[in-house]
Amino acid sequence: METAWEEQLRSAGLRVTRPRLAVLDVLVGHPHVDADTIATAARAVHPSISPQAVYGVLKALVGSGLARRIEPAGGPALYELRVGDNHHHLVCRECGLVADVDCVVGAAPCLAPSDAAGFAVDEAEVVFWGLCADCQVARRQHGYGTGTTSSSIREGVRA
Amino acid sequence: METAWEEQLRSAGLRVTRPRLAVLDVLVGHPHVDADTIATAARAVHPSISPQAVYGVLKALVGSGLARRIEPAGGPALYELRVGDNHHHLVCRECGLVADVDCVVGAAPCLAPSDAAGFAVDEAEVVFWGLCADCQVARRQHGYGTGTTSSSIREGVRA
DNA sequence: CCGCTTGATTTGACTGGCTCAAGAAAACGG
DNA sequence: CCGTTTTCTTGAGCCAGTCAAATCAAGCGG
Structure with a gap:
């Protein structure tokens, strides 16, 4: 290999x-x-x-x-080897963790906006923003709602 | 007003x-x-x-x-007043033109990835990449396939 | 196996987009 | 009109990423 x-x-x-x-x-x-x-x-x-x-x-x-x-908004670009399947991403707002998601719709999914406004669309990029499992737990523990951008953000290296 | x-x-x-x-x-x-x-x-x-x-x-x-x-990848952040409807965007690779798209699926659309991997998703961001009508025409005229990043990129001000 | 040509890497300077901090100015309640 | 508080100005600084010149190595031909 x-x-x-x-x-x-x-x-x-x-x-x-x-x-x-x-x-x-x-x-x-x-x-x-x-x-x-x-x-x-x-x-x-x-x-x-x-x-x-x-x-x-x-x-x-x-x-x-x-x-x-x-290129998730607000951070440096990330790179991955998984290519050719146009999958999408889940990004944690707190720690920057990124996970892959297969698209729901099919093989070349999401390439059909309701009104393409004359555009010739060749790629759809989807980013789901939220909190990863760990950060949900962390919020519940040390009082939530601080809105503080954790110092460990921009790691995004795991998983 | x-x-x-x-x-x-x-x-x-x-x-x-x-x-x-x-x-x-x-x-x-x-x-x-x-x-x-x-x-x-x-x-x-x-x-x-x-x-x-x-x-x-x-x-x-x-x-x-x-x-x-x-924040479209590869360019500065853009701002818009249309808020609250979580609509999405068409971005022209050539000139940076941005157009709005209403989402196909419904009111709070796309908030359901096939496998959320434990994430609590609160927003789905969708960007459709392609060529706007003008740039399609331009390509057909002065030989296409140059791949040159037009100097007028990053305008994105129109429409 | 050796040297040559071309492509890759190193080194270093530099840019664009954005943020931070201190002081001056303006908003608005009284 | 005055004082408090927010907002704006001015200026420094940061980070991700790019550009260009010179050095170095990959892989080909011999």
Whole structure:
């Protein structure tokens, strides 16, 4: 399974390099990560990788369809390897946790707004905002309604 | 209709000020604008308004429910006055034009992902990406497929 | 296995969108 | 008209991300 990525890269017309394999490795372990977290984690595998290299790698991966970029409002972009199924996302307002959701409607779902207003729609992006299970519990414990943006926000690395 | 905003502001617990009225005025004329465009346009009414004042006003308006903020991926945040109906948006990849779409499903639509994964969902945000009518025509005229990000992107002020 | 060509990465400077903080100004109740 | 409180102005600063030049490595041909 390790060299599978090499073939993926090659068939996408990309060279196989340590930084790219390191980034892919991080992406496998963390379904939704921001560029900075990727850089930090990738250094465990390839210590000398620079932040800009990560941006470069991610751009290459997204450009060739190996990765997908999502940009939840109010935070840095996140990257994921699950591509080609146009699934959607649940985002926790409190901790930034992101989970995948398969779309309810079908294979290429949601591509039919009620009135397209002359637009040629090619993608529908759906984000469900709410509170993840953990944060619901946390609210119930230390008094809720503070509205404080938890310091642990922007993690979004788990699950 | 002019002093209607004054009441709206007051009943939201906000003071009525020139900058706020100026911003509201711009918002009425331009359904989907970014902060910078608002600042420029608002100066026609209130010349001394500063960019930061615009951010402050917008934060107040959004916080009190008079305006809504949307953040299309890859661009600055846009603001609109249409609130309370959780409608969605069509965004043109080429020129950034934004149009409203009423949701197909019902009153509080889309709030039911197939599997909520333990999340308490309170909002569904839907963005349809595509090409607006004008940009479809433009593509057909000067050879298409360039993929060039038009310089006029980030306008999104019209319609 | 070696060197060459091209593509990738490093390094460093820089931008745009936005926020924070302190002081001056204006709103509005009395 | 005055005082209190909110809001605006002014100015500094932050973060995610981009751009460009120079170095370095991948993978091809020999």
